[in-house]
Amino acid sequence: MAACLRIVRMLMAAGLIFAGVNGNGMFAAASADPIHSNGGSSEPAAKPAKRGVIVIDDFGSDMKGTKEMMELPFHVTVAVMPFLPTSKRDAEWAHKVGHEVIVHMPMEPLKGRKSWLGPGAIMTSMSDEEIRKRVNEAIDAVPFAVGMNNHMGSKATGDERVMTIVLEVCRERGLFFLDSKTNYRSVVPVLAAKMGVKTVDNHMFFDDIATQAHISKQVRLFQKHLRENDLTVAIGHVGDSGKQTAAVLLRHYPDLAKEAQFVPLANVATVHAKNGN
Incomplete structure (x- = not known):
């Protein structure tokens, strides 16, 4: 012995x-094997310094791809439309599996069918009181919401009066605002900077054309944007393209994760300088 x-x-x-x-x-x-032993160090491998956010819009009606998006094994932000049959369920489901929840607020577009808006939409013809009431009710209808973005809204996000009220309510309720950029003349950046409201901008859409070829092209563009910028935010949807978008994101995620850490919007929303930058 x-x-x-x-x-x-x-x-x-x-x-x-x-x-x-x-x-x-x-x-x-x-x-x-000295390569796989990490040199005797207990430190984890360094994570990419750049950040990416994947937002999925239009939850609340049990649309195609809802289950597939919820089950993605990486972080997504779930944007839930208020006052719909599964709004509460989807918000609670997302929170339970660890996804961030925001209110997907219906707002008046310049073009498009009003039937696409859904209930409780913000219209530019409404009084200040009605707008405030609807925004507060929408927040109440989506449990665990920490932020808000616009559903459609190309007309509303260009209206200073309307967006002042929306942003005031967000500030009062402790929510940030994601400008989906359906109107590139949006007044949100300048107003939010003046008002001290945390915001973040969308940079691109995955599925504005609902074909697998286009979605795959957009995901490759997303990867390029991640590589070249400190922050990239992109929006996809449940609905007609939901299952395809989820499948493409799942397939490409290992490569995307080499470029950036994927984080909640709350981690990147900030009060910008008063020049809107």
Whole structure:
């Protein structure tokens, strides 16, 4: 036994075993592969410094792709439309599986069918009081919401009066605002900066054309944007393209994760300088 202990001590000194035991009470061998042993360091591999956010719009009606999006094994922000049959369920489901929840607020567009808006939409013809009431009710209808973005809204997001009220309510309720950029003349950046409201801008859509070829092209563009910028936000949807978008994101995620960390919007929303930058 003494001879065995002397041999063990010699092997330990040579770094060939470490002073631990396995489940059988035997000494465990050290890694013979210095590459995979991480040089003896307990530090995890460095994560990419750049950040990406994937937002999925239009939850609330049990549309195609809802289950597939909820089950994605990486972080997404779930934008839930208020006052719909599964609004509450989808918000609670997303929260339970660890996804961030925001209110997908219906707002008046410049073009498009009003039937696409859904209930409780913000129209530019409404009084200040009605707008405030609808925004508060929408927040109440979506449990666990930490932010808001616009559903459609190309007309409303260009209206200073309307967006002042929307942003005031967000500030009062502690929500940030994601400008989906359906109107590139949106007044949100300048107003939010003046009002001290945290905001973030969308940079692109995955599925504005609902074909697998287009979605795949947009995901490759997203990867390029991640590589070249500190922050990239992109929006997809449940609905006609929902299952396709989820499948393409799942397939490309290992490559996307090499470019950036994927985080909640709350991690990147900020009060911008008063020039809107």
